[in-house]
Amino acid sequence: xxxxxxxxxxxxxxxxxxxxxxxxxxxxxxxxxxxxxxxxxxxxxxxxxxxxxxxxxxxxxxxxxxxxxxxxxxxxxxxxxxxxxxxxxxxxxxxxxxxxxxxxxxxxxxxxxxxxxxxxxxxxxxxxxxxxxxxxxxxxxxxxxxxxxxxxxxxxxxxxxxxxxxxxxxxxxxxxxxxxxxxxxxxxxxxxxxxxxxxxxxxxxxxxxxxxxxxxxxxxxxxxxxxxxxxxxxxxxxxxxxxxxxxxxxxxxxxxxxxxxxxxxxxxxxxxxxxxxxxxxxxxxxxxxxxxxxxxxxxxxxxxxxxxxxxxxxxxxxxxxxxxxxxxxxxxxxxxxxx
Amino acid sequence: xxxxxxxxxxxxxxxxxxxxxxxxxxxxxxxxxxxxxxxxxxxxxxxxxxxxxxxxxxxxxxxxxxxxxxxxxxxxxxxxxxxxxxxxxxxxxxxxxxxxxxxxxxxxxxxxxxxxxxxxxxxxxxxxxxxxxxxxxxxxxxxxxxxxxxxxxxxxxxxxxxxxxxxxxxxxxxxxxxxxxxxxxxxxxxxxxxxxxxxxxxxxxxxxxxxxxxxxxxxxxxxxxxxxxxxxxxxxxxxxxxxxxxxxxxxxxxxxxxxxxxx
Numbered sequence: 001x002x003x004x005x006x007x008x009x010x011x012x013x014x015x016x017x018x019x020x021x022x023x024x025x026x027x028x029x030x031x032x033x034x035x036x037x038x039x040x041x042x043x044x045x046x047x048x049x050x051x052x053x054x055x056x057x058x059x060x061x062x063x064x065x066x067x068x069x070x071x072x073x074x075x076x077x078x079x080x081x082x083x084x085x086x087x088x089x090x091x092x093x094x095x096x097x098x099x100x101x102x103x104x105x106x107x108x109x110x111x112x113x114x115x116x117x118x119x120x121x122x123x124x125x126x127x128x129x130x131x132x133x134x135x136x137x138x139x140x141x142x143x144x145x146x147x148x149x150x151x152x153x154x155x156x157x158x159x160x161x162x163x164x165x166x167x168x169x170x171x172x173x174x175x176x177x178x179x180x181x182x183x184x185x186x187x188x189x190x191x192x193x194x195x196x197x198x199x200x201x202x203x204x205x206x207x208x209x210x211x212x213x214x215x216x217x218x219x220x221x222x223x224x225x226x227x228x229x230x231x232x233x234x235x236x237x238x239x240x241x242x243x244x245x246x247x248x249x250x251x252x253x254x255x256x257x258x259x260x261x262x263x264x265x266x267x268x269x270x271x272x273x274x275x276x277x278x279x280x281x282x283x284x285x286x287x288x289x290x291x292x293x294x295x296x297x298x299x300x301x302x303x304x305x306x307x308x309x310x311x312x313x314x315x316x317x318x319x320x321x322x323x324x325x326x327x328x329x330x331x332x333x334x335x336x337x338x339x
Numbered sequence: 340x341x342x343x344x345x346x347x348x349x350x351x352x353x354x355x356x357x358x359x360x361x362x363x364x365x366x367x368x369x370x371x372x373x374x375x376x377x378x379x380x381x382x383x384x385x386x387x388x389x390x391x392x393x394x395x396x397x398x399x400x401x402x403x404x405x406x407x408x409x410x411x412x413x414x415x416x417x418x419x420x421x422x423x424x425x426x427x428x429x430x431x432x433x434x435x436x437x438x439x440x441x442x443x444x445x446x447x448x449x450x451x452x453x454x455x456x457x458x459x460x461x462x463x464x465x466x467x468x469x470x471x472x473x474x475x476x477x478x479x480x481x482x483x484x485x486x487x488x489x490x491x492x493x494x495x496x497x498x499x500x501x502x503x504x505x506x507x508x509x510x511x512x513x514x515x516x517x518x519x520x521x522x523x524x525x526x527x528x529x530x531x532x533x534x535x536x537x538x539x540x541x542x543x544x545x546x547x548x549x550x551x552x553x554x555x556x557x558x559x560x561x562x563x564x565x566x567x568x569x570x571x572x573x574x575x576x577x578x579x580x581x582x583x584x585x586x587x588x589x590x591x592x593x594x595x596x597x598x599x600x601x602x
Binding site: 089219222223225226227229230232233234235236237275279280281283 | 388390409410411412413414415417418419421423424425427428429430434435438439441442448486493
């Protein structure tokens with residue numbers, strides 16, 4: 001009567017293995033770059049002179065925050081993707097296809113260009129969150145016909161809102177002053193390069209709160225897979241679930257986009273891939289998606305720093321370049337609508 | 340006590356769907372809802388489930404208004420098999436059946452007790468060997484039976500003193516002949532355990548055979564007072580409602596309806 005025991009082991013072990021893998025990758029990533037940092041340098045940080053040395057300074061002030069940011073943003077985008085896919089009951093629902101990432105970037109652009117005060121990362125994050133929440137709520141609203149969420153409508157609404165968001169961004173760049181334009185361009189390029197401990201702390205708070213909210217809804221999201229009507233019949237508070245997932249996922253996406261610009265395909269491909277490996281139960285799907293998202297984004301960022309050194313490849317280009325072939329393969333491999 | 344509906348009227352937009360409807364189903368009874376397509380049977384079932392609130396009138400379960408009950412408290416004693424059953428891709432049949440336990444366990448994850456109820460329900464429907472099958476691989480009839488098992492699982496430990504209510508919207512629509520009789524025989528068996536069952540049916544013969552009482556709906560109105568199949572299923576009444584000439588035959592004490600062949 002039990003499922004295959006191997007499968008059960010795999011289900012339990014995937015997340016811990018991915019966390020270990022990410023940790024190992026972090027060590028590799030920390031030692032690669034313009035300034036050579038060896039494991040011995042890291043080891044020497046136990047002593048005072050070791051901490052004062054240049055490799056240690058580079059490690060603490062540049063590489064470590066960047067690694068932390070990659071881990072957080074990767075988890076945020078992939079975890080939010082898992083949440084959206086559960087809420088829309090659709091494997092194509094992802095921050096980018098729903099227009100949520102575009103909404104977040106429009107919010108961020110407004111925050112940067114609005115003539116109130118100077119450039120403030122926290123304000124950018126707040127506006128990006130509002131943009132993400134607004135778009136996701138609108139897509140959900142537009143995608144519903146008579147209480148049922150319709151896939152074609154959801155995706156069309158996502159397309160329309162993405163277009164609207166880019167029109168907003170385009171208009172704002174025309175209105176922006178030179179200084180604002182510089183901050184804006186710096187941001188839109190989508191890099192983890194500007195990581196500081198301040199931004200890491202901010203993103204950790206936002207992404208942590210958003211993903212925490214999502215994870216609390218894991219059991220309800222499973223029941224929600226039965227459809228809105230049946231979920232209601234078994235006593236689920238559908239509106240509350242919808243609100244929590246929208247806020248949680250939008251928070252994670254908004255804060256991630258605010259700090260790193262647009263990074264595509266993680267939110268789409270990662271939950272898909274995890275579902276393929278360990279099944280659809282959100283209690284495992286959400287943490288494992290976060291862990292795989294962290295791992296992949298850290299890997300992509302390390303590559304982005306190294307492949308064309310001394311210049312950096314924008315990370316969004318890299319994740320898309322890796323993600324698109326994967327996604328095409330996935331579509332061809334599986335005929336089922338939901339992996 | 341069971342389920343009572345009083346003066347229920349419902350409009351969707353400008354269209355009046357149900358008008359001044361009254362019915363009562365006690366624990367131990369099975370009520371069949373009959374009527375032509377578009378008569379409002381599914382809408383009535385939604386109202387009885389508490390998913391739709393009527394503009395006028397009230398629906399009570401054991402004297403408590405459905406709309407005043409917490410969704411979870413209601414779900415512990417009322418289960419619904421809808422007509423449209425979305426496929427929960429990737430989940431196993433056991434997972435789906437076990438989701439019927441979610442109102443009972445609150446936030447806690449499913450334990451061995453829930454698993455036991457789920458396996459019992461699968462057994463009852465003869466679907467035990469399907470426990471680990473993924474639901475998207477099932478046929479329509481199998482899928483319908485899995486969801487029926489889910490409703491049984493949901494009602495397998497109702498709070499003491501309550502009448503569990505099972506609402507079935509065309510529970511036999513995807514089933515073969517044997518399956519139809521098995522499912523309705525099961526519904527009858529459940530009434531003997533004290534459940535109140537309301538089933539939307541299309542087949543007059545199945546209704547006459549398995550239901551204690553029949554409600555015939557005609558565009559939102561009760562065409563004839565709720566009564567026993569013999570009282571309600573009269574050929575002349577059915578003829579005006581369905582617009583089809585019917586004959587009732589008595590065979591071994593049972594009523595059988597066939598269309599009258601015009602000469």
